[in-house]
Amino acid sequence: MRTAYSVETVRAAERELMARLPEGALMQRAAAGLAAACADVLGRVYGSRVVLLVGSGDNGGDALYAGARLARRGAGVRAVLLAPGRAHAGGLAALRRAGGSVVSDAGGAVGLVEQADLVVDGIVGIGGKGGLREAAVPLAEAARRGRGVVVAVDLPSGVDADTGEARGTAVRADVTVTFGAYKPGLLIDPGREYAGVVRFVDIGLGRGLAGGTGPAGSPRAEALQHADVARLLPVPGAESDKYRRGVVGIAAGSARYPGAAVLAVGGALRGGAGAVRYVGPAGGAVLARYPETLVSERGPARAGRVQAWVVGPGAGDDAATVGEVLAADVPVLIDADGLRLAEVGAVRGRGLRGVPTLMTPHAGEAAALLGVEREEVESGRLAAARELAARYEAAVLLKGSTTVVAEAGGGGAVRVNPTGTPWLATAGSGDVLSGLGGSLLAAGLSAVDAGSVAAYLHGLAGRFAAEGAPVAAEDVAGRIAEAWRSVVGAGV
Numbered sequence: 001m002r003t004a005y006s007v008e009t010v011r012a013a014e015r016e017l018m019a020r021l022p023e024g025a026l027m028q029r030a031a032a033g034l035a036a037a038c039a040d041v042l043g044r045v046y047g048s049r050v051v052l053l054v055g056s057g058d059n060g061g062d063a064l065y066a067g068a069r070l071a072r073r074g075a076g077v078r079a080v081l082l083a084p085g086r087a088h089a090g091g092l093a094a095l096r097r098a099g100g101s102v103v104s105d106a107g108g109a110v111g112l113v114e115q116a117d118l119v120v121d122g123i124v125g126i127g128g129k130g131g132l133r134e135a136a137v138p139l140a141e142a143a144r145r146g147r148g149v150v151v152a153v154d155l156p157s158g159v160d161a162d163t164g165e166a167r168g169t170a171v172r173a174d175v176t177v178t179f180g181a182y183k184p185g186l187l188i189d190p191g192r193e194y195a196g197v198v199r200f201v202d203i204g205l206g207r208g209l210a211g212g213t214g215p216a217g218s219p220r221a222e223a224l225q226h227a228d229v230a231r232l233l234p235v236p237g238a239e240s241d242k243y244r245r246g247v248v249g250i251a252a253g254s255a256r257y258p259g260a261a262v263l264a265v266g267g268a269l270r271g272g273a274g275a276v277r278y279v280g281p282a283g284g285a286v287l288a289r290y291p292e293t294l295v296s297e298r299g300p301a302r303a304g305r306v307q308a309w310v311v312g313p314g315a316g317d318d319a320a321t322v323g324e325v326l327a328a329d330v331p332v333l334i335d336a337d338g339l340r341l342a343e344v345g346a347v348r349g350r351g352l353r354g355v356p357t358l359m360t361p362h363a364g365e366a367a368a369l370l371g372v373e374r375e376e377v378e379s380g381r382l383a384a385a386r387e388l389a390a391r392y393e394a395a396v397l398l399k400g401s402t403t404v405v406a407e408a409g410g411g412g413a414v415r416v417n418p419t420g421t422p423w424l425a426t427a428g429s430g431d432v433l434s435g436l437g438g439s440l441l442a443a444g445l446s447a448v449d450a451g452s453v454a455a456y457l458h459g460l461a462g463r464f465a466a467e468g469a470p471v472a473a474e475d476v477a478g479r480i481a482e483a484w485r486s487v488v489g490a491g492v
């Protein structure tokens with residue numbers, strides 16, 4: 001599991017560690033890691049042109065000390081100071097001793113930035129508030145336009161470390177070298193995209209973080225990795241039969257949207273449940289594509305036993321079916337039209353009775369449920385997912401460029417999905433995800449595990465199906481088994 005900690009937690013761990021170490025030791029660790037990463041991306045340090053963008057805090061200090069190390073190895077290093085009177089004094093002295101220089105006119109440094117082989121963004125780190133300030137904007141833009149590689153120190157300046165929000169302009173990095181702990185903003189879009197490839201430098205915070213207790217000490221965000229998913233995937237044993245493996249019910253599709261039912265069933269058949277039961281008006285279309293489906297002519301309450309339901313994809317305005325499914329005392333995944341039709345009280349009641357519900361909105365659906373603009377959800381995914389999870393007392397999987405999963409009630413670490421591809425933004429791929437998630441629920445995974453494992457496999461299947469070209473939702477469903485195999489094959 002890759003875990004990300006809030007600024008508050010990182011600061012507390014730093015304080016604890018700093019009290020036990022000689023002054024400046026942590027910054028030297030950070031700068032050494034940063035310089036090594038810069039040398040890697042440069043390939044050849046000697047003779048290279050390096051420009052440091054230096055703000056008024058310790059983030060700039062890291063950049064200056066790393067610049068000094070590069071200067072000692074023969075790079076031509078020039079520092080652009082955004083707040084000349086307040087730049088880190090020790091770092092500045094070190095850079096000068098190593099032969100680096102300071103550009104006196106920050107405003108005139110745009111050309112230098114454009115021509116550099118490497119631009120180091122030390123404008124602001126975890127001490128940043130709001131977006132980039134005016135004076136830094138032309139430099140950030142020049143770094144993006146320029147020919148060199150951009151390395152961000154700790155996080156790209158202008159990105160909020162705790163949420164991944166980028167208000168206005170932010171630095172677009174090729175590589176971000178982060179210290180001590182991942183910050184949530186490095187895992188969640190848009191911040192994740194601004195960060196490029198993230199390299200982690202261990203400065204020894206581990207004990208302080210691991211020893212943290214309560215909300216301040218626990219991770220704010222976490223991302224599953226192959227081994228975590230492999231441990232969670234259901235595996236049939238010698239004693240298994242199709243019923244013991246779990247039966248998932250799919251209440252989806254309508255005369256107008258029969259395809260949603262077919263796609264949801266397609267996802268469900270690949271998700272580990274032993275059987276898929278379908279109820280709804282698209283039985284003919286479902287059987288034509290998937291003859292192994294158990295199609296029922298009756299409503300959900302009389303369709304036969306299931307261990308979990310999926311309700312909503314392509315459901316149109318069938319509120320009665322949604323109500324019937326929510327009344328069942330088994331886990332339910334609510335998607336698409338079902339989200340609009342589900343009564344808050346009915347979903348909350350389930351949560352308060354301890355019956356899991358997983359809601360899977362995209363940003364537009366989440367915005368409608370919260371009564372805010374879509375942009376607000378997209379720029380603050382963590383907060384939106386937590387807020388919905390609190391209102392509905394249900395786990396919430398918010399789909400999109402970064403899919404995030406919050407647990408019922410909205411507390412705890414939010415799972416951030418590391419797989420996926422923008423090619424997944426294709427009609428019907430969400431229906432496949434809902435079936436897959438429902439199947440994992442029926443196989444016995446918790447709502448958060450089912451949602452995050454489904455998103456993980458779906459994202460991998462999407463990558464396998466796409467390989468740089470457009471995909472249809474059916475293609476994604478068809479590659480889930482391969483995604484599953486690749487996860488299990490990676491070993492536990």
Ligand SMILES: NC(=O)C1=CN([C@@H]2O[C@H](COP(=O)(O)OP(=O)(O)OC[C@H]3O[C@@H](n4cnc5c(N)ncnc54)[C@H](OP(=O)(O)O)[C@@H]3O)[C@@H](O)[C@H]2O)[C@@H](O)CC1
Binds near residue numbers: 125203
């Ligand atoms: N602590 C440690 O042990 C270690 C910390 N380390 C490093 O220190 C970093 C944190 O350093 P920090 O606390 O000095 O804050 P930092 O991110 O440099 O920014 C604060 C300054 O920026 C300014 N500023 C604020 N907002 C701004 C904006 N939007 N745009 C522009 N400027 C803005 C603000 O100025 P003011 O508001 O006062 O004008 C303030 O002076 C951390 O990310 C890591 O790199 C490593 O060395 C490892 C050990």
Ligand SMILES: Nc1ncnc2c1ncn2[C@@H]1O[C@H](COP(=O)(O)OP(=O)(O)O)[C@@H](O)[C@H]1O
Binds near residue numbers: 362424430
């Ligand atoms: N920009 C993107 N990058 C990665 N994945 C995306 C992006 N946009 C959408 N997706 C994924 O594509 C799927 C689309 O689901 P959804 O919006 O429900 O579409 P539909 O209702 O047509 O099935 C989700 O899994 C979502 O996470």
Ligand SMILES: [K+]
Binds near residue numbers: 122125154157
């Ligand atoms: K930075």
